[in-house]
Amino acid sequence: MSRKEWPLYEVFIRSRNGLNHIHVGSVHAPDPKMALENARDAYTRRGEGVSIWVVASNAITASDPGEKESLFEPLAEKVYRHPTFYDIPDEVKNI
């Protein structure tokens, strides 16, 4: 049995206009065109989408979970970026 697997594509679907494309899973396909058709047949059988992106899985560069702390924790600390950081008296309206 030959190991000539069709490459893997990640599938992203926009469920309706106004929303972002969201990752839903993957399909195998010989080329991007077929990947798009396969994604349509597999992931939108119940009208779940108005737009599909497919991306070759090996084209995705992902962050390393091991670096989660150095990547994301410094950001969580910067509380002054959030509106709730600021104390405004209740009497002051519309702010």
Place this chain on the structure above:
Amino acid sequence: MYTQGLDIPKGDKSIPVEKADSAEALRFQARIDADEKIEPKDWMPEGYRKTLIRQISQHAHSEVIGMQPEGNWITRAPTLRRKAILMAKVQDEGGHGLYLYSAAETLGVSRDELVEQLLDGSAKYSSIFNYPTLTWADIGAIGWLVDGAAIMNQIPLCRCSYGPYARAMIRICKEESFHQRQGYELMLALSRGSAEQKAMMQDAFDRWWWPALMMFGPHDTKGDAEGIKSQHSEQSMKWRIKRVSNDELRQKFVDVTVPQAEYLGLKVPDPHLKWNAETGHYDFGPIDWNEFKNVLIGNGPCNKKRLKMRREAHERGAWVREAAMAYAAKKAKRNAA
């Protein structure tokens, strides 16, 4: 279609039982205990990864093999409405297989490898699909009983600790809610039909009732001769890959299904079946574990046929898959030129 009958058997050495004493392992367990989800690139114990690959791929294989017994009736469905429903349903099973292979692949295994394991007989799939669909009523029985049992097994998995698996299960459960209902509706039509239709329904029920109960797997009570409360099973519970015990789910299934059967005018093929007011559950008779084991090891009525068909389809498709790759390569070369 997941069934707990596919739990890792006792004494299986291919999947390590983890000691979980390293700092990483303790941190991992703490995340699970806090109901955090584990995502593909996160650190995980080898046993966790292997258990998941085994479970998800067996689940995927079951969906794919499960297309056969039902697909068997698409070209013979009695009405166009039923035909369309059945086609959509069997197609969903294929889709579920695809979602699950997709989830398994996030663990660093390829679909080709998994399919190879199925085709060479080393991977298991749910033994329920080794029973034949002999009449149209079997299509109703499968939807109602087999999908019903599967849904019960699967709903807890929507909360499983591994993100891609849990997400696939959410999608699957959402889609599967129609599968059980269409099966029951099919049976309902037979129950309101002719004497022949009623007989056909009872016959299908008689043949599917016990196999459906076996889908929940062996008893997990300790001390039982058949019990397989293995270290693996405990580990799966701890890792939140498996969340409810086999017997608990089986009892729940019996409790909800018996009244549904009575509504259809069916007689449950179990002389021991009796409502127990004290426990608030139905008592039911002993399961023939000998049959279960036999079907599991390959002696079911259709084991050979199902695998043969899958192998042949795979072999017949080889030139197509190869040609599609060859074309893609040519096209990429032309585009680059």
Place this chain on the structure above:
Amino acid sequence: MSAVIDKADIASYAIRWGDDALILSHRLAEWCADAPELEEDMALMNLALDLVGQARTLYTYAGELEGRGRDEDAIAFTREERDYKNALLVEQPNEDFAYAVARQFLYDAFSLPFYQALASSKDATLAALGEKAAKEVRYHLKHSADWLIRLGDGTDESHRRMQAAIDELWTYTGELFVNDDLDRRLIAAGIGVDLAALKSAWNDTVSTVLKEATLQRPADGWMATGGREGRHSEYMGYLLAELQYMQRAYPNMKW
């Protein structure tokens, strides 16, 4: 435009196209759990589901027009073989995947312009179906044409198989463009589609796609006919035996 439109004519017309859809969907459904890849299994079933939907609309409409109490199932399952009027092309068996692709492509390249034309039929029901079906079939054609190109221009083996399938099925394509008396009456009434007029669009599609697929277009030699008159190939009897099994074995029951 002719004065009186015979409802029975429209009913027969609807049944004829319903038969094409039903029989082709049957052949597609035979691929269940048997396609070259899981993704393709799902794709073929989607095509089959669209076709069953089209057949149901057409048969239901025919039953209403007849006013004899036949519903979609009575029409789909209880007729004699001679009463099925589908084209011979759609009943041809699945010798291999190349045959399924060739059959689908040759038919899709016809049915897309057919349904597009039907969308402007003076019969409102047929027009609405034409519009809906054209959208579905546009996708079918894209899918089948893509496969034809892939297999034609893939490996030596796929090229050989694809060419063989096109060569063998070519003889069944002529029938698609023949107008019979029923067609002529309904064309005159502004209801039916002039099939002969679809030939140039079909030729364009087929020539373009075959060329891209590096396949030879067979010569237009002798063409098989008979399907539209209910004279089918030997395959049809077996197909119907399966299709009709339940309704024949258990007549007059609700399912």
